[in-house]
Amino acid sequence: MTEVNQELDARNLNCPLPILRAKKTLNGMESGQVVKIMATDPGSVKDFEAFANQTGNELLESTEVGNEFHFLLKKS
């Protein structure tokens, strides 16, 4: 089980707000720390894949839980 250092509730936010908030949250974290993001926007799945690819922060997990999408991002 990955240790989660911070949680970000991005439920009910529309594109591109989940990404914007994740970026802001990561800015305040240290390298190697993990943030768990909970979102409801279906577009966030592709967005977080692209975000991880582009920024080098590792997407450890991307899962669909009921009507929500959960992501684990590790700060590079």
Add this chain to the structure above:
Amino acid sequence: MEFEHYQKIALYGFILAAIFGAIANRTNFCTMGAVSDWVNMGALTRLKVWLLAMGIALIGTQTMHATGTIDVSGSIYLSTNFTWLGYIIGGFLFGIGMTIGSGCGQKTLVRVGGGNLKSLVVLMVMGITAYMTLRGLLALLRLQINDPTALDLSERGLTTQGIPEILSMWTGLSSSMLAIVLTILIGGGSILYALKDAGIRKSFDNMLSGVGIGLLIASSWYVTGVLGYDDFEPVPLEGISFISPVGNTVSYLMTYTGSVINFGIAVVFGMIAGSFLYSILTGTFRFESFNDQSDLVHHLWGGVLMGFGGVMALGCTIGQGVTGMSTLALGSLVAALSIVAGCAFALKMQYYLYDEQGWWHAFKATIGDMMPSRQKSA
């Protein structure tokens, strides 16, 4: 059933738009997303897809224009009434609207087809506001901005606001030769720039949306310009566009017994239908609605800003950004850049507002980021 000439053209528009809607739904083609990827993560892939579409539409349209198949100089984009302030203000407001309204006019139609009820509200508000800006109360504001500032290019000896003709006046070179050079430079350059990226070349979806949408836009000129030509009842020359057509669709539905369908209205229905069919066939249709009051308020403002801004700027991300650009109109370039600037501004504001230090703080930080000398990724 025998179709009238104008009905046939509307049907062709519907078919082109249905393909557009299905492609955009599948590939997540989104100009706001493209600007967001660029501003927020420095990722250019989606912007390159958009450039690929624009480049293909430009080359296709200019080839038809140069060979005499169509004459785009009769389109609204190339009017000698150069409403520069309208392009800038309208484009900028449109860019803000599409950011807070979950996507531009094209994306809104695709989302409606996919079951998004928020986008249905945006669509209705956008349509009413667009019509108010065309013919209603807001038209007064539009004229107050445009009338005193518009430049009449015909007084300067020009017959269009095409970039080739303007450059021709300055350089003395032939306008048609400059059109070819610009088509190769801008169109060919955009395509090469996009295709240099393996992320575009090797992705079926990216190629499908870039090439497909570019070809659909060029085809839309062919539909109204060639198939629509008739000695007795020619249809107006137009390409795929979304804001005025959404306004006209609202009016059409309310005055149905006294109205006739046209290309633009059919395009609106086609986009929704194509996206709807695609989402049903792939099992991705899903109802979405507002989460809370602030979500509703954002989307209402998004619709208002896009309806007003889109009419002021004579088009949206597709109408000016791709269709208008394919005519090489100067106003389309100004409007498209203003839309991108408005979108980037709103994205930055959203980012800094999250600090909860108020609007003024967010505004100062946003302006600081957007100044060229201090351009940086926050």
